[in-house]
Amino acid sequence: MTTIRDIARHAGVSVTTVSRTLREPEAVRRDKRDRVHAAIAELSYVPNAIAQQLRRPRAEAIIVIVPAIDNPFFSGIIQSIENVAHELGYRVLIGETQGRQERLDHYADMVTARLADGLILLGSLLPTPVRSAFEAGRPVPIPLVLACERYDGLDCPSVTIDNAAAAEAAADHLIRTGRQRIATITGPLANPLAMDRLAGFRAALQRAGMTADEEAVVEGNFSVESGHEGMQRLLSGPRRPDAVFCANDEMAIGAIRAAVTAGLSVPGELAVVGFDDLRFGAFATPPLTTIRQPTAGIGETAMRMMDAELHQRGLSERQVVLPHELVVRGSSVVAA
Amino acid sequence: MTTIRDIARHAGVSVTTVSRTLREPEAVRRDKRDRVHAAIAELSYVPNAIAQQLRRPRAEAIIVIVPAIDNPFFSGIIQSIENVAHELGYRVLIGETQGRQERLDHYADMVTARLADGLILLGSLLPTPVRSAFEAGRPVPIPLVLACERYDGLDCPSVTIDNAAAAEAAADHLIRTGRQRIATITGPLANPLAMDRLAGFRAALQRAGMTADEEAVVEGNFSVESGHEGMQRLLSGPRRPDAVFCANDEMAIGAIRAAVTAGLSVPGELAVVGFDDLRFGAFATPPLTTIRQPTAGIGETAMRMMDAELHQRGLSERQVVLPHELVVRGSSVVAA
DNA sequence: TTGTACGCGTTATCAC
DNA sequence: GTGATAACGCGTACAA
Helix, strand or coil: CCCHHHHHHHHCCCHHHHHHHHHCHHHCCHHHHHHHHHHHHHHCCCCCHHHHHHHCCCCCEEEEEECCCCCHHHHHHHHHHHHHHHHHCCEEEEEECCCCHHHHHHHHHHHHCCCCCEEEECCCCCCHHHHHHHHCCCCCCCCEEEECCCCCCCCCCEEEECHHHHHHHHHHHHHHCCCCCEEEEECCCCCHHHHHHHHHHHHHHHHCCCCCCHHHEEECCCCHHHHHHHHHHHHCCCCCCCEEEECCHHHHHHHHHHHHHCCCCCCCCCEEECCECCHHHHHCCCCCEEEECCHHHHHHHHHHHHHHHHCCCCCCCCEEEECCEEECCCCCCCCC | CCCHHHHHHHHCCCHHHHHHHHHCHHHCCHHHHHHHHHHHHHHCCCCCHHHHHHHCCCCCEEEEEECCCCCHHHHHHHHHHHHHHHHHCCEEEEEECCCCHHHHHHHHHHHHCCCCCEEEECCCCCCHHHHHHHHCCCCCCCCEEEECCCCCCCCCCEEEECHHHHHHHHHHHHHHCCCCCEEEEECCCCCHHHHHHHHHHHHHHHHCCCCCCHHHEEECCCCHHHHHHHHHHHHCCCCCCCEEEECCHHHHHHHHHHHHHCCCCCCCCCEEECCECCHHHHHCCCCCEEEECCHHHHHHHHHHHHHHHHCCCCCCCCEEEECCEEECCCCCCCCC
16 A cells, blocks of 8 residues: 555655645645656555544535435435535435434444534434434434434424425315315324324315315325235225325325226326325326425535534524425326 | 543553453453443543544445436345345445446545445446556456446456346247337447347347337437337337337336327337336336346345455356346236 | 654554 | 553644
């Protein structure tokens, strides 16, 4: 391994000069600079980042935690995080937890161990040290930004949408288009975000003077498969629904499949509305009506908040709520 | 920041004892060990991983490079890489390139800079240092494993499927089920893998005494949108195809949408076959016939090869080819 | 403008 | 068993 000392020796200068040549070239005389560069090329020297970081305050890297990398909803967010991060001079590393606490904790360890500067959480799991600090009323021990999820009482920057209002808008759409028996397939109810969507759904029905009977609410887990099963359950019930609101697009796609397999026409006999506006949704058959989340905005905001956090700059707003949008396509309304 | 010296002072022992307590506890007397642990807990000490790695030969981390994180095909591979990596004691960091050479190079730099031990490439781009070494006939400069892609002449471990044979199987299926005018939507033809699939497709037609006229071959870029556009192009041509082989499932989903929008029945008037066996494919309407890739096997093999590479263990096989499988669903055959 | 020398936090060597 | 101390590779006062 060639080190800065090898370069110094080879170029006939001191290590300081080599270091400075790399960091503030103007402060080094031309000829020495050239000799240094020549030596670097000849010995193919690459500064050891580990050693550099021992001297630097920050790692210039952040870790984005995603529960499941195969959930396309997170992709858009990650991509916008990456764009902003690059611009701000950070590397982005993605860590997948698959819902496993120990994996998340492992990534959190990378922050305490200074291999990365902070964590952006896209999921609902909190690292153990953060959770215990929270429960003990102590401040959050590592730089943390929550995207998508909210935790009441946790004092850390977050960016979300108003999930309850969005779900309400989805249900309203079904009500306004004349649906009578509206069911829902929820996310895992341990999840605050899933609860919010269910609450919004219920609020809309109630406001319209309808009640959501218990058989019309089935719990899913955000996977296509669970949407498929959930729909089968709903179809085998006593009162077949004529509309279903799914808490994400994946489940909506599974629901459509179950309905079509059962011989129902979508949207004629069953209207389906999803949530997220996945790329695939627009190309489903029929194209999926859904709630569009501002993925680019979520990612960008989260990354800028992280940067501010790391620079101890006060944030004007620590809990940002971004606007959502109902996108009506063929799965909920019969073509004119 | 609390360091090992703080612990030593607080526990009234030397730094050596603290270090040893953490690394080989049996070699330290009980009472001192307890004092050290107490001090660690009290001062909430976490060893600085940066400093540790300055002394260690390896970072125990590998980086998986994926072209686009929103391509679900890679998810399965990544997940199996992660499972094996964990078991072998590595951290996995995921880097997305979005096809940008500079981003890939940035991640490759992390390896030369010892922040990670090696790179597993899921895409077709090579890091600049690797490419120039290749062109100059020098050995690959960093630990590298290719998953999915192949590079003729590049001496590095790889795991792939036989893309040509798989495409041939897909086309054969269409031929055997009586299709007459079989078209294809390819991947970007700069891509070896896309070329292999096209070659296999052509071989199958030729063997059956059919020719693939040039209007029946359109180039896509693996995105749903390009599948949609490609299908529109094929439908507006002089001889409407009665079957199309798409070089991946995403494009197949886009193709189905275009066909259905144009009023064609799938599979009645148009049979569609994809490639990859995405999770969503089975839930498409109609469910997608496709080539299943052994994603778990690809990921596991790639990670084990990387581990062998890092330990300088010779690999029995450096170019592994895994089996594929044709999965027939409703998009290519009319239900009995 | 350049070089010497120290410190960053840890682990390994060696003497006690 | 334990403790000084020398690396690891780099950045930077401070001195020249």
